[in-house]
Each structure stands twice: as C-alpha cells, then as structure tokens.
Amino acid sequence: MNVLRPALVAGILLLAWAVLVRVTGIPPYILPSPEAVLVTLVQQAPLLAFHGVRTLLEMVLGFALGAVLGMGAALILAGFRTARRWLLPLLVISQAVPVFALAPVLVLWFGYGMASKVVMAGIVIFFPVTASFYDGLRRTTPGWLDLARVMGGSPWSQLRRIRLPAALPSLASGLRVAAAVAPIGAVLGEWVGASAGLGYLMLHANARVQTALMFAALTVLSLLSVTLYFVVDAVARRLLPWQPDQFPPDERT
Amino acid sequence: MMRPLFSRRENLSPIASVSDLVPVAVTVRDARLTYGGIPVFQDLDLRLAAGRWTCLLGPSGVGKTTLLRLIAGLSPAEPPTLIRADDGLPLDGRMAYMAQQDLLLPWLSVLDNAVLGDQLRHGTVNAARRERARTLLTAVGLGDRLGDRPDALSGGMRQRVALVRTLIEDRPLVLMDEPFSALDAVTRLRLQGLARHLLNGRTVLLVTHDPLEALRLGDAVHVLAGEPARLSPPIVPPGAPPRDPSNPVLLALQADLLQRLAE
Numbered sequence: 175m176n177v178l179r180p181a182l183v184a185g186i187l188l189l190a191w192a193v194l195v196r197v198t199g200i201p202p203y204i205l206p207s208p209e210a211v212l213v214t215l216v217q218q219a220p221l222l223a224f225h226g227v228r229t230l231l232e233m234v235l236g237f238a239l240g241a242v243l244g245m246g247a248a249l250i251l252a253g254f255r256t257a258r259r260w261l262l263p264l265l266v267i268s269q270a271v272p273v274f275a276l277a278p279v280l281v282l283w284f285g286y287g288m289a290s291k292v293v294m295a296g297i298v299i300f301f302p303v304t305a306s307f308y309d310g311l312r313r314t315t316p317g318w319l320d321l322a323r324v325m326g327g328s329p330w331s332q333l334r335r336i337r338l339p340a341a342l343p344s345l346a347s348g349l350r351v352a353a354a355v356a357p358i359g360a361v362l363g364e365w366v367g368a369s370a371g372l373g374y375l376m377l378h379a380n381a382r383v384q385t386a387l388m389f390a391a392l393t394v395l396s397l398l399s400v401t402l403y404f405v406v407d408a409v410a411r412r413l414l415p416w417q418p419d420q421f422p423p424d425e426r427t
Numbered sequence: 428m429m430r431p432l433f434s435r436r437e438n439l440s441p442i443a444s445v446s447d448l449v450p451v452a453v454t455v456r457d458a459r460l461t462y463g464g465i466p467v468f469q470d471l472d473l474r475l476a477a478g479r480w481t482c483l484l485g486p487s488g489v490g491k492t493t494l495l496r497l498i499a500g501l502s503p504a505e506p507p508t509l510i511r512a513d514d515g516l517p518l519d520g521r522m523a524y525m526a527q528q529d530l531l532l533p534w535l536s537v538l539d540n541a542v543l544g545d546q547l548r549h550g551t552v553n554a555a556r557r558e559r560a561r562t563l564l565t566a567v568g569l570g571d572r573l574g575d576r577p578d579a580l581s582g583g584m585r586q587r588v589a590l591v592r593t594l595i596e597d598r599p600l601v602l603m604d605e606p607f608s609a610l611d612a613v614t615r616l617r618l619q620g621l622a623r624h625l626l627n628g629r630t631v632l633l634v635t636h637d638p639l640e641a642l643r644l645g646d647a648v649h650v651l652a653g654e655p656a657r658l659s660p661p662i663v664p665p666g667a668p669p670r671d672p673s674n675p676v677l678l679a680l681q682a683d684l685l686q687r688l689a690e
Contacts, residue, residue, distance in 0.1 A: 315530075317526055317528050317530045318530055318532065320496075320499075320501050320524065320526070320530075321524055321526070321530045321543075322547055323500070323501060324499050324500070324501070324522055324523065324524035324602075325523075325524075325543065325544040325547050325548065325596065326519070326520050326544075326547070326548050327547030327548060328547075331547050331548070331550065332547070335543075335546060335547055336532065336547075339532070339534050340532075342534075414534075416533045416534045416576050416578065417533075
C-alpha cells in the first residue's frame with residue numbers, strides 16, 4: 175500500500191485549510207485552524223482516547239452483531255423458499271424505515287449505555303451484509319450446480335461446498351460497505367442519548383463552542399472508521415486469494 | 428514439447444482399466460421439446476449403445492444440449508418423453524457430466540477439484556480416491572500442478588482436470604456437452620484422443636457442432652437438424668476411434684455432414 179500519495183493529498187488539503195483560515199480571518203469558533211485542532215488533539219488526548227475507545231467498541235460490536243445476523247439471514251433466505259416468500263418483502267420494507275427515526279426508540283428500549291448504540295450500528299450493518307451475501311448465494315454459476323446435481327450432491331452440500339464459497343466475494347463487498355457505515359450507527363446513537371463516546375463528545379463540544387475539540391473528535395472518528403475499513407478489507411483479501419482482481423497489487427489502496 | 432498429435436498408443440491403459448464398470452445402454456423414446464409453443468423436436472428416438480460413444484451432431488439451437496440435459500435429469504422432460512436404462516434401474520447416480528466450460532471451482536486446488544464428487548456426496552475424500560486422482564492427474568501431465576488453483580492453468584490444462592474429474596466419478600454413462608469446443612485446434616485434437624482413451628468402454632453421449640470431432644470419436648454419429656429437428660440414422664465411420672483426422676474417408680464424410688448441417 176502506497177502511503178505517500180494519500181499523505182501528499184492530505185497535506186495539500188491541510189495547507190489549503192490553513193491558508194483559508196489565515197486569509198479570511200474566520201473566527202476559531204466557526205473554523206479553527208489545523209494547528210489549533212492538532213494542539214487540541216494532543217492536549218485532550220486522554221479525553222479523546224476515553225471516548226474513542228467507547229465508540230470503537232460500539233462500532234466493532236455492532237459490526238459483529240450486524241454481520242453475524244446478516245449472514246444468518248442471507249443463508250436462511252437462500253436455503254428456504256418459505257423464508258424467501260415471507261421474509262424478503264419484510265426485509266425490503268424494513269429498510270424504508272430510517273434508522274434516524276428508530277434511534278430514540280432504541281435508546282428508550284436499550285438505555286443510554288452502549289447496548290442501544292451497538293444495536294443501532296448492528297441495524298445499519300445488517301442490510302448491506304444480508305443483501306450482498308444473499309445476492310452472492312443466488313448468483314452461483316449455473317454450470318457448477320448442474321455438475322453438482324449430476325454428481326449427486328444434496329442441496330445442503332451444494333450450499334455448503336459450492337454456493338457458499340462462491341458467494342464469499344459478494345459477502346466481502348457487503349462487509350466492506352458495512353465497515354464504512356458502522357460509525358454512522360454508533361455516532362447516531364450517541365447523538366440521540368449517551369453519556370460517553372465521540373458522538374456525545376462532539377455534541378457536548380459543539381454546544382460549548384469548543385469547535386477545535388469537535389474537529390479533534392471528528393479526526394479521531396475518521397481514523398477509527400478508516401482503520402476498521404482497511405482491517406476488514408485486508409482480512410477479506412487474505413481469505414479470498416482466488417478472487418479475481420483486475421487491479422494489480424501495487425494499485426490497491 | 429513435440430509429442431506426436433495422433434499417437435494411438437499413449438500409455439494410458441493401466442489407468443483407464445482400473446474400474447470394472449458394467450456399461451449401460453440407454454433408450455430415449457418419443458422425446459419432445461417445445462419452446463414458446465413451437466416444437467423444437469418431437470417423436471425423437473435415440474439409443475445409446477452400451478460401452479459405445481454416440482455422437483450427436485447439430486447446429487446451435489437445435490436442441491441437442493437440451494436432449495443431453497433431459498438424459499442428465501437437469502431439465503424436466505415433457506411428456507411423452509421416455510428415458511430409461513435398458514437394465515431397468517434408474518440413471519441417477521450412474522452418470523458423469525462434462526461441459527464446454529471446465530466448471531472448476533476457483534477456490535479449490537487442482538487435486539481437490541478432481542475429487543469434488545466424493546467431497547459433495549460424502550463430505551470427505553478417502554485416501555485411495557485421492558491417490559487415484561494423483562495418478563490420473565500425473566498421467567495427463569499435471570503431476571506438478573496438483574496444488575495449483577485453476578486460474579493458474581491454461582484452458583487445455585483446465586479441461587484435462589475436468590476430464591480427470593469426470594473419469595474419477597467412475598460412472599458407466601458419461602454425458603459430454605461440447606467439451607472441447609472452447610479449446611484451440613491442437614489442444615482440442617490432443618484432448619479428444621486422451622478422452623477417447625480414458626473413457627473407452629463407457630457409454631458416452633457426446634454433443635458437438637464439429638463434424639470432424641464427431642467422426643473422429645464416435646462409434647455412431649447422429650445428425651440432429653431441421654425445424655422441427657429430426658435425428659438422422661447413425662453414421663458409422665470406418666476404423667477404430669480416435670481416428671486420424673487426415674483420413675480421406677473421414678474428410679469426405681465431413682464434407683457430406685457439413686452439407687447436411689447447412690440444409
């Protein structure tokens with residue numbers, strides 16, 4: 175992975191930000207300079223770490239919850255025709271309900287603690303995982319299944335030995351999307367009602383016009399999200415070396 | 428690599444004769460296929476003689492693949508189609524299938540692909556079967572590629588793996604749907620010879636649109652053509668297969684068949 179290019183792009187953007195603040199004279203409570211954010215990052219490191227760990231935990235647990243349930247749902251849908259007929263419409267309709275609208279209810283049910291955030295992140299993650307894994311399970315190369323049928327493989331062994339491994343690249347795509355949206359669920363939950371976490375910290379800082387602290391929290395949140403994404407991506411690539419990849423390794427981000 | 432193209436006596440006899448299969452004869456009677464209300468074929472009778480290669484030659488879209496799929500149990504048969512083995516026992520579990528695509532699973536090694544049948548049926552592969560796969564793969568020149576994944580192999584190598592996978596199933600009836608048509612000319616000729624050697628003594632239905640392939644390999648060649656399609660009486664090319672494609676009799680027959688396909 176080439177670090178140089180993204181670092182250069184980030185550097186240029188930071189420079190532009192610094193120049194913008196200088197030239198326009200925007201007051202720091204509207205837009206703090208990058209140096210000010212950096213200073214806050216260092217000074218408030220223990221505070222940011224405390225809330226960051228909390229949010230990271232919610233993200234990871236929510237990811238695990240949503241991914242496991244999503245995979246299970248996809249397998250049930252792929253395995254049972256009855257499940258498809260009864261549950262698939264429900265699944266699609268359920269996505270019409272915005273998580274934003276559900277957040278207050280979830281806080282009411284699961285409390286101000288971590289549980290409501292984990293559930294929220296889990297809900298956000300559940301659908302992309304289910305949808306992509308189920309799609310993968312449906313789109314098995316028909317010839318493979320013909321072969322398996324003539325060979326006398328039971329439906330269960332066809333699912334386990336052919337359809338499931340063939341769907342893993344799709345599952346990996348779903349998990350990547352899930353990793354990218356995991357912070358949304360966690361932070362959203364913290365906004366609605368929490369006593370800790372980066373989302374809570376950001377609201378708190380915002381209300382007190384500690385804009386630099388808000389940006390610092392945002393930076394930490396971004397770092398956590400990016401890290402989660404790259405870990406999931408790396409694991410997926412590691413486990414699926416047979417998956418065709420049109421881009422050469424040095425071009426992968 | 429300068430192997431002779433049409434050598435008759437490749438030393439494959441020890442592996443080809445491992446099994447003591449009793450070849451099965453199959454009769455298809457009154458086969459019928461309609462597509463969008465229009466009959467593709469009807470009242471079609473076909474007999475696959477025990478231990479013989481029957482080639483079904485026809486242009487694309489004539490229904491020959493569907494006929495093969497009917498026998499394989501992959502497509503539902505329209506009444507009054509009747510497909511039965513002459514010994515009266517069901518065909519399920521007595522067939523092996525080979526298609527135009529090699530259908531190798533990209534996540535399995537060459538060796539694991541070759542023993543896929545056992546893996547699917549029993550969940551495990553015993554040591555004897557694995558050893559047999561190793562022997563067969565070595566015999567077809569893939570001994571040093573056993574651990575490779577299919578995407579590291581050329582098209583011809585992949586189809587050789589598919590051939591070994593078909594062979595290792597040890598089934599008396601082998602259904603082949605244009606198994607060589609995606610290969611280049613030289614590889615195709617080599618693989619035809621190899622397949623004919625390895626699957627000697629089995630009842631084979633080979634579906635193809637290549638007249639020369641049918642004439643090289645078939646003990647009996649049927650032409651399926653027309654609308655609705657009719658099956659020709661069997662053509663029996665002279666000599667023992669795999670036949671030399673430069674044989675003038677074969678070439679004359681090929682010209683004749685091309686004429687009939689074009690009608």
